[in-house]
Amino acid sequence: MNGFVVASRNGELGIGAAIEVLRRGGSALDAVEAGTRLVEASEADTSVGRGGLPNVLGEVELDASIMDGSTRAAGAVGAVRDYQHAITLARRVMEDLPHVTLAGPGAERFAAALGMDRTTLLTxxxxxxxxxxxxxxxxxxxxxxxxxxxxxxxxxxxxxxxxxxxxxxLDPNRNTGTVNFIARDQDGHIASAVSTSGWEWKHPGRLGDTPLIGAGNYADDRYGAATCTGHGEVTTRCGTARSVVLYLKLGMSLVDSLTEAALDTETLDDPQSGGIEILAVDRDGGYAAVITGADRAEQDATFVHQSTDMAEFAVLPRRLISAEAPPKPR
Incomplete structure (x- = not known):
């Protein structure tokens, strides 16, 4: 079985590292962490890690989550300052603590206890x-x-x-950025990872969907996995990532599951409901991604995919999903 990785477009910075993990026989969990870490370390991406855009006070606060589809174990951190690799901290929460989520000073205290390097996130x-x-x-x-x-x-x-x-x-019309990774390894196990500096100019301590398991991230080997980008207030209210996986469990196709979850976000009376991006895979190795909003053009949103037998990643379009503009027939 060939392993593969899919990621949000900004994940192209780390997809090569993720694929190398799989080529060496590594786990899907190791792959998504490796890919995410490279994006977190890049100052070129202002929505993730070091160089991320700050809150209203000019302070960068990071959120991240990781989930192992083989066990449904998960770890998440929110509103973390001074530690660049929030995804690694989230994984340590999953592996070292009897908790799923740590936030703010508590998460930073845990990072310090682990000996993680402190760094200035605001460039x-x-x-x-x-x-x-x-x-x-x-x-x-x-x-x-x-x-x-x-x-x-x-x-x-x-x-x-x-x-x-x-x-x-805050600019309610500006779509926020996040990096998403989902991988399936040679054993068929699935893992997902999400990391972000959140909605720029936010109130200190604000958490979006990224550190909320079921909202911005969910993985289950039995059915598939889904991750989200966009205004986290919307996907949190809809439980979007878990919804996609639940629709897969109920026997819907991957595209239909994504479509149903995406349309659900548009039922909210919320100006931020447009521009929600969802990335997903199913247990059979299918993958797809969508973006919501009638004013969005499909070419404006893409994602990346690479399998272990591909020399380079491919850039693929997301499907446009809108209550005003129904998806094109398949």
Whole structure:
């Protein structure tokens, strides 16, 4: 059985490393972690790891989760500062603790106890993007700008001071980024991994769907796996990743399972429901990906796939799913 990896488009940075793990006989779990780590380390991607876009205070907070489809064991971390490889920390939660999820200072305490390297996640480039966006969104409100510039040094003393700025800073029309990996190894086992710096300019401590098992990530060898990108508030409310796998369990095809889960997100009365991306595989080795929103063109969203017998990865289009524009007949 040939192993394979599928990933969100930004996963092309790490898909080669993931495939090499499988070629050496490694597990799907090792493969998705290896691929994700490379994206987390790249400053070129401002939605994941080091160089990720920060929260409203200019602080980068990372979320990640990993799931082993052979056992349905899972680990997740949220709102982690100062540790670049959130995916590895999530795996250690899964393997070393009787918990599934750690967040904030508790997750950072665990990382320190493991001896993980602390690092500055906010790069000069991402800090400049934060400053520029802040000035653009807050406009002539000089006092608000000065307040946010000062708050990173005194946020603990003024815990409510940023709440009024969050809605002004957030851009509800901007689709957020995340990296997704799903792998199947030579033994037929499936694993999935998701990592992100979350919705840029968010309130400190905000968690999206990435660290919530069943919302942004779910894997089960018996049926398949699914991962999500987009506004996590939407997929959290719909339990999107688990829904895809549940539809597979009920006997629906992979494309129909993705379509049903995607359309469910569009039933929410929420301006953020467009642009949800779902990546999935089934137990037979099928793979597919979709994006929601009638205003999205299929060529605007792609994903990558590579099997162990392929020299290079392939870039494939996502299907467009919309209540206003039904999917094309298969």
């Amino acid at each position: 000069p480039a991402s800090r400049e993007l934060w400053r520029t966006h802040m000035v653009e969104r807050l406009g002539g409100d000089a006092e608000a700008v000065r307040s946010l510039l000062a708050l990173p040094d005194r946020a603990d003393d003024e815990p409510a001071a940023v709440a009024g700025h969050v809605r002004r800073m």
